[in-house]
Each structure stands twice: as C-alpha cells, then as structure tokens.
Amino acid sequence: xxxxxxxxxxxxxxxxxxxxxxxxxxxxxxxxxxxxxxxxxxxxxxxxxxxxxxxxxxxxxxxxxxxxxxxxxxxxxxxxxxxxxxxxxxxxxxxxxxxxxxxxxxxx
Numbered sequence: 815x816x817x818x819x820x821x822x823x824x825x826x827x828x829x830x831x832x833x834x835x836x837x838x839x840x841x842x843x844x845x846x847x848x849x850x851x852x853x854x855x856x857x858x859x860x861x862x863x864x865x866x867x868x869x870x871x872x873x874x875x876x877x878x879x880x881x882x883x884x885x886x887x888x889x890x891x892x893x894x895x896x897x898x899x900x901x902x903x904x905x906x907x908x909x910x911x912x913x914x915x916x917x918x919x920x921x922x
Contacts, residue, residue, distance in 0.1 A: 823854065824852045824853040824854050825852060825853075826850045826851070826852045826857075827850060827851055827852065827890075828849070828850045829848055829849075829850065829851060829890060830847055830848060830849065831847070831848045831874065831875075831890070832845065832846075832847060832874075832875035832876075833845075833846050833847065833848055833858060833872055833873060833874055833875050834846070834872070834873045834874075834875050835858070835860055835862070835864070835870055835871070835872050835873075835913075836870065836871050837864070837868055837869070837870060837871075838868075838869035838870060838871050838895060843871075843873075844860060844861060844862040845860075845861070845875065846858045846859060846860035846861075846862075846913075847859050847860075848890070849912075851890050851891075854916055854917060855896065855899070855914065855915050855916040855917055856872065856890075856891075856896065856914075856915050856917070857912065857913070857914050857915075858872075858912075858913050858915075859904070859910055859911065859912055859913070860910070860911050860913055861908065861909060861910060861911070862911065863901055863903070863909075863911050864898045864901050864911070864913050865898060865901065866898050866899060866900055866901060867897065867898065868897070868898050869895060869896070869897060869898075869918075870895070870896055870897075870898055870915060871893075871894075871895055872891070872893070872894050872895075872896060872915070873892070873893045874890070874892040874893070891917065894917055894918075895917070895918045896915035896916060896917045896918060897915060897916050897918065898913060898914075898915055899914045899915060899916050900913070900914045901913045901914075
C-alpha cells in the first residue's frame with residue numbers, strides 16, 4: 815500500500831507562518847496558517863472553506879513592521895496564485911479546514 819508522501823515530486827518543508835488567503839479577484843481575505851510547503855504547493859489551516867478547483871491568492875501576513883516571519887521560510891512563496899486541490903473540515907467549533915493547494919506555474 816502506498817501513501818500520499820510517495821507520490822510527491824518535491825520535498826515538503828514544515829513551517830508554521832501566518833498567511834492571508836482569498837478567492838482570486840475577491841476583496842475579502844481570511845487569516846490562515848501554513849503547515850508545510852514545497853516547490854509545487856502548500857498545506858494550510860483556515861477558518862474559511864475553499865472549494866476544490868478554485869483559484870486562491872495567498873500572501874505572507876505581516877501585521878506589524880516589527881513582526882518577523884519565521885527564519886525557515888526560505889523557498890516559501892510570499893505571494894502566489896494556486897489551485898485548491900482538496901479541503902477538509904477538521905473541527906466544528908471553532909470551524910477549521912485543512913486546505914491543500916498546487917501553485918500555478920510562473921511564466922516569467
């Protein structure tokens with residue numbers, strides 16, 4: 815029996831960092847927290863549900879000029895567009911969702 819980790823093409827790096835997520839071209843964003851990331855995508859936890867197949871804008875969150883991102887964020891995209899591949903509700907009160915996204919290819 816194979817597991818999901820064996821299907822990955824790139825290494826994953828564990829990090830907990832604050833991010834902002836929104837549907838692409840929607841003005842309302844919600845706070846979330848990354849769990850891990852790779853060259854191809856990211857896994858995060860959010861209070862908002864994101865529907866598989868939709869496009870999302872993800873940005874690193876920096877609430878104050880004195881706040882620093884964790885030091886091990888090298889390679890993590892600070893602003894990116896991605897496709898939601900899966901979304902699972904993990905708790906009801908408060909509601910939290912686990913979300914997996916795949917980055918759109920950069921053409922520059």
